[in-house]
Amino acid sequence: MTASLFQFFPTDVLGEALPEKFTFPFYYEPHPLSVYAADLLKEYLATQTEWKHNFGLNPDEKGLEIGKMFGVLVVQNQQGELGYLWAFSGKLAESNTWSHFVPTVYDMLDEEGYFKKEEVLLNAINHQIKTLEEDVNYLDAKENLQKTNAQAELEITSQKKLIKKNKKLRAEKRTNALTNSEEEVLNKESQDEGILLKKMMQYWQHKLKAAQAELAPFEAKLETLKEERKSKSAALQQQLFEEYAFLNQYQKLKSLSEIFNGNPPAGAGECAAPKLLHYAFQHQLKPIAMTEFWWGKSPKSEVRKHGQFYPACTGKCEPILKHMLQGIPLDDNPFLQNQAEHSELEIIFEDDYLLLVNKPAEMLSVPGKQIKDSVATRLKKKYPETTGPLVVHRLDMSTSGILLIAKSSEIYKKLQHQFIKRSIKKRYVALLDGVIEGKKGEINLPLRVDLDNRPNQLVCYEYGKKAITHWEVIEKTTTRTKVYFYPITGRTHQLRVHAAHSLGLNTPIVGDDLYGTKANRLHLHAESITFIHPISNETVSMYCPAPF
Template identity: 40%
Template structure:
């Protein structure tokens, strides 16, 4: 453990562990520890050249802890392996039982390597390569023979045509004509029979090689199935070797925490679980966690060197809640967001069919499916009047995003408004501050998006599997290292504006305060500033504007 020097004042020390899943900047002590670790990494404390390769960066983390004597310090950790090693001096070790793992993993890995090598032999080895070459040579020889026969048959056909023409112009008996025509027909049938015999002969020759290749394909498919099944079996055994402790002194395997589904790959290997386990192992009290990305960004974008990110739900969501049992934790908090209740809604437009509100930052648009009474725009409006039971949000805003939110009072109005936005007959304008300089003054971003399977809260650019996402933009102001832009979403996918701003192929500058995609300020500087639509019932054009509070 590394102790703080000087020691923090009592008022600087959190009473409870800060929420590892919370958005917003880390606790000041955790940030102080993380910045010290970043300095260590910058000074070459470790050989991290491999992390600079495209897509090879990784998450590091620190956990502020209190020692039994009351002194405050921190632990250091990293996700997965570092430079091919699970264990690095000065960092939290992995959670798996090395003895149990070593009892089966080397043999299992050797078996998988052998299966992989045999699969490679069946795909690109000497035998399939020779068979494919022989088949190509045979096919070329067959094609040449068929071409030669076809030319000869074409010549024969021409001769028969000429013979029929001469026969038609000569004075011969009907019997002589029929004999001559029958002879020509026999010649034609002979050519057809020759072609058929050659095709059969070619097929039989090819079938020897094709059957041999088909047998290799069958063996390869069987190997693929066997390798996949053995991989699943080995991963199940690996997951049982991970011992996950909690603050009450209990422990479970990572496999049991995700049962009946198999745990996702890498579950238990993130920095946060390693750090908590290290704290429990040495009798240290966890106080605050911070995790940051170091090295090259992932190939899909969404991570930036030095930026802070909360714990991921896809892997840590099944591990950390158990590890935190027995601790006093600020679950559901938003460190740095500021105390006090969320502002009241401001109603900007209302009639019998729809309404528009100015949603304050920090308020959900909709309650969660499993929390129908949780504070949100919809719940507040439904409580206002009992008749608001049919309200539907046309397009929800993220909790951190402020601005205009359009709601319909009946399904018909809701469907009509959504059609207008889909056809671009209606329009929305957002305003945002970006951390960075944006090249150019205006343009259109088209980057397809899909959910991040590693972290369900995030979305990634994926040209192959992503859905079409289009955003128009225009620079409104440049101030120092920041750029103020107006954004027009032509499509409406979750986090579209945030990803299009942050991604290198988009604007290359994350929205200020966007902790998911690169920023680390307390406030997300994204505001729905204007909305324009044709009223579905009156036909009037409605234009509303609400200036950003930043």
């Protein structure tokens, strides 16, 4: 073990009680020892001079701005001494290896490694392809075929048009009485035009065949080189998936190929958490606690705040960590716990056709994969005679407030139609974790799910769905801002992302454990709704004050 990588805690920190279980990587409060080790890493990042990386924190710094996830792992060596390890995700300053940080599981940038040697061969093939594609003889042959094709099409098309025109003229002449000799002349003209077209087509077929024969050797060579490149690239990728193999506490190796059934997502295995655990198991270090944080400017798509702690990603890390943490007792998975089990569902309006309920925070609107308790299941039990879907629209689990409920399929369809037409008006109240500028405005940021980190949402102008929110400031303090949100569309996590994202209000909602910082609850509440009653056709407006 490299001595500089296992860093000892100062003696004044060693009195901190160790956690009973290891950190659940996908939702956690950082242990004080993890926070201490992370603070030391943050201090190092702010002061080190060994390497240079543009995190986007200095507006005067030129070049590509790339923020990055860093991780710390609290460990215990075989002598029972407590220390910590540091890691970064992906590359840092164009390298996989820097002092003080654990190395990558497999270094693709190693000049003596398999990947780099095979990359040289691939680059040689790429060079051959490029040289051939720029060859003057190849370009001339390609141009000749294109010109021959164009000229052939032009002349044959012109002849066909002439034949059609003359045929029409001959037909007009035949409307008058013609002598036999005149009829023979017309027939001869038609026959000669057909013969000329046939000869013309034979001529151009010969010319095209010659042009294609001139180009064929170049195309065949290019095809052979591209097939060779494709084959070598696939083999190299497969080899890479096999080389990326992760240890667990039982010293059992499992490759990316095995973990993801041969098709891992891009960048899998390069996150900080797998690097840290792999190094720990390599050197007989016992994992005690872990945390990761973001350092730098937020990317344009995700919500990432400088210096803030974040869980491991689910798409890339969850399958890997499932293997790596095998047999290690973990903190309870909160996603398996029904946090709304003892919450009451308040009915704020009811008639023969519909209900309005006040959903508590952390209660699901409809049953989930793991937790079945929800507004829908509770109401179905209370109203067993209802037909069709009960819940007309949804609120995020962490959001409280008004939900509209239909008592029959017919009412459900009519209310759904109002949502589709966007004639139903909703107002949310939120407490933002900071002071924002301005009094009101519109946020227009298209959203899609983060495929690598569900259920988080990304801002995506290419594949995202339109998401529009109007906002209005109600009041401000020195540290907080209370706002009204008026969602025009209803995308998943729309208000949370629009509040937190740097292109939105750049200020997360208090208690937002996905896009901000965890608190006693998410301070977001659906407090009013206005709709047309599907039976009476009267306007119904309901208000339910926020509990914060």
